[in-house]
Amino acid sequence: MPVKPNLLRAILRAVVTGASPYGIPVTAKFRMGIHDELLTFIRTGQIAEEEGVAAIALHARTAQQHYAGTANWDAIAELKAAVTGIPVLGNGDIWEAADALKMVEHTNCDGVVIGRGCLGRPWLFGHLVAAFNGEPVPESPPLGFVGQQMADHCRLLAEHLGEDHAVRDFRKHTSWYLTGYPVGGEARGNFSKINSIAELDHLIAALDPTLVVVPGGERIRRGHTNGPIRVILPEGYLDNLDDATPPDDGHVMALSGG
Ligand SMILES: Cc1cc2nc3c(=O)[nH]c(=O)nc-3n(C[C@H](O)[C@H](O)[C@H](O)COP(=O)(O)O)c2cc1C
Structure with missing residues (x-):
């Protein structure tokens, strides 16, 4: 245009x-x-x-x-x-x-x-507020916190879309939330196939809540990369x-x- x-x-x-x-x-x-x-x-x-x-x-x-x-x-x-x-x-x-x-x-x-940077990292906006206010920017959260966010996010989505649709949509979000956390390919694969919130909760419960993001993990591209x-x-x-x-x-x- x-x-x-x-x-x-x-x-x-x-x-x-x-x-x-x-x-x-x-x-x-x-x-x-x-x-x-x-x-x-x-x-x-x-x-x-x-x-x-x-x-x-x-x-x-x-x-x-x-x-x-x-x-x-x-x-x-x-x-x-x-x-x-x-x-x-x-x-x-x-x-x-x-x-x-x-x-x-x-x-x-x-x-x-902000575009792709907030995919699986909704706390980025809080980090931006801190940075622009000249305050220290928190570290990326440990996986336990990420899991809680996933559970909350999917439930909020289900309020809008219904559980079935929300869970299908949320599969891609799980990959973004887990980006940079060394959870292993099998766990990622399981998250990408969830069929219910109960299944999501079950997988989250099996994660090590103390895991932290690998150095530079925040910068691993998420979302579109093509062109x-x-x-x-x-x-x-x-x-x-x-x-x-x-x-x-x-x-x-x-x-x-x-
Ligand atoms: C999930 C998602 C949805 C987006 N939707 C739109 C949109 O509706 N309109 C638009 O102009 N750009 C949209 N974008 C593009 C972003 O606004 C942004 O221009 C692009 O991702 C480049 O910024 P980034 O390098 O920070 O990702 C979207 C990006 C993402 C990741």
């Missing part, structure tokens, strides 16, 4: 206009562009600011890059320098609280957005970048992506 500035502007204007009677601030998050030769993030940020968006966030990768390589924090700094009237948030590769401080120092951004990808756009999409016609509904999913 950001590759077509008039279309982007029209959409942001419509959203901001629609939300403003209700006092709802609109925020926008975007990537650097489609690929390294088609970067759009500076102009996107400027258009967002002009159209009354309350804050913007940059995932400092291109769509083509997907999740490959490292996020380009220099781009966040460029965006922050170019957009001065609204908060600019940085996103990409914050795995630990110290990374957030480094990003702010490197880019001068006004805040950070680069081939970006597929609707036929002729780049022929007229001034065009403000919304893409056909059937093509919208081809354009989406965090």
Whole structure:
């Protein structure tokens, strides 16, 4: 979408206009562009600011890059320098609280957005609060605490989805919660096949609650790691970048992506 500035502007204007009677601030998050030769993030940020968006966030990768390589924090700094009237948030590769401080120092951004770093590590947000308040950041918790969080998390999910659906969904979370803890492949495999909360509880009870994360375990990638990808756009999409016609509904999913 950001590759077509008039279309982007029209959409942001419509959203901001629609939300403003209700006092709802609109925020926008975007990537650097489609690929390294088609970067759009500076102009996107400027258009967002002009159209009354309350804050913007940059995932400092291109769509083509997907999740490959490292996020380009220099781009966040460029965006922050170019957009001065609204908060600019940085996103990409914050795995630990110290990374957030480094990003702010490197880019001068006004805040950070967390993606994969909180998968199986919901306490990261508490660590961020401590870090930004200049307080000591706690160590990663021992496995006993992680197990309690897993049990709570799955139960909360079950309140929303029902136990069956929640437990299936939660299988992937168990792998994230256990990342960095040397529990062994068999235990991981068992967690990935749970069919009930009782089974989850049973497996948690069998874990050694004193186990701690291996050195650097917090930084083991979780969630998406794939890329680069081939970006597929609707036929002729780049022929007229001034065009403000919304893409056909059937093509919208081809354009989406965090
Ligand atoms: C579980 C999950 C859900 C996500 N959902 C969205 C989403 O709905 N919209 C979006 O723009 N990005 C989404 N993202 C992408 C993240 O916001 C973020 O841009 C990306 O993961 C890069 O940040 P990271 O390196 O900290 O993971 C999601 C990421 C994860 C892990």
